[in-house]
Amino acid sequence: MTPTLEFRDIVKTFGSGSTEVKAVSHISLSIQPGEFVAITGPSGCGKSTLLHLAGGLEPPSAGRVLVHGRDVVDMTPNQRAALRRTDVGYVFQSLNLVPALTALENVMLPLELDGVAARHARSHATDALRSVGLHEQLSRYPDDFSGGQRQRIAIARALVGERRLLLADEPTGALDTINSDQVVELLASLASERGVAIVMVTHEPRFASWADRVVFMRDGKIVSETSPDFGESVSAAVTS
């Protein structure tokens, strides 16, 4: 099966000379359809950078990033933009929604930007909202929802139009424990029931443990990961 997302020996540096920072250093990782992967590690270890590379928001300094088997680096800027609109969804810690648009309009937005007819966009957006357990009061504005509900709307927007790769950077960051649990549980079920591949960055072991596989980073490298079948853990660190 073609992995939904594949990193092949990725390096990402910022700056040059004495101010050079190696944010990501020789990372290889592949994520299958329906797989829920959590990435965790200390602040500054390169987690967000890795997500930016996955979504084609930043080019790698070396290595290849493949989404559905297609190399993001080889794409034209237009193709990359199309990839972000139609294949890859993003959820951030906060500030995900446009306050002046209703819940439904927020979720329709990526489709409308992509030129989908309003009638279709509306029906896809309603489906996406239903899949996150929100299908009532869709004409309310983001401020009228709770934090947990807002984040579910953001997840619906990230998935609308059958996007198969969801990248979430600390999606529980602004939420309390109960709401956070619900958001992470929702992500786990979207992966297992709808076959969405999900990469979630988190610093909370509690949330990481919902994932099928947990990847630990330090200093731009993967230092270990749990095996998906919960057997012996593979540790890259012990070989150094």
Place this chain on the structure above:
Amino acid sequence: MAVREGLLALLQAEPHYGYQLKTEFEQATGGVWPLNVGQVYTTLDRLERDGLVSVRTGVDDQKLYSITLAGASALGDWWHAVPADEPPPRDELMLKVLMAIEDGEAHALDVVTRQRAALTELLQKRRRARSGESDGSDVAALLVTDALIVRAEADLRWLDVCESRILSMNAGTHRTRSAHRTRSTK
């Protein structure tokens, strides 16, 4: 441990036969605290010796146990008691990390990394077990799993703190120890 008090608590509700106490104790503790029959009868013998339970003969000549007034009072004390001294903060995970730090930062990070991956897998397993049980029928079993999950989370959080402190220790001594570090990362 607190098996004595557990049995007294069950007897507080009504008189029991020995084998009933075994079954009810195990149910109440969500199946994680199995007792053998011998242990139950030895404990009951001691409770009887101390005057905390009394025995009479029930059906089929079996011994039927009841709590005495002294037993009820001892049980009351137990519900109200709090640990007199904080338990010393000693456990194997902590010992491993502290010993590894003595041995050098690289080794310490290595130990943190391994322990964390193993604990996370354990947490994943418990999480799965938990979602299998979530119909809410057996509250005792759910609460026991919850306790295990929360403890694994606490250990993982502590390992995160260890990692951050070791890394900042490392950054603080960067200049003086850079030669050593270059060698050890090769």
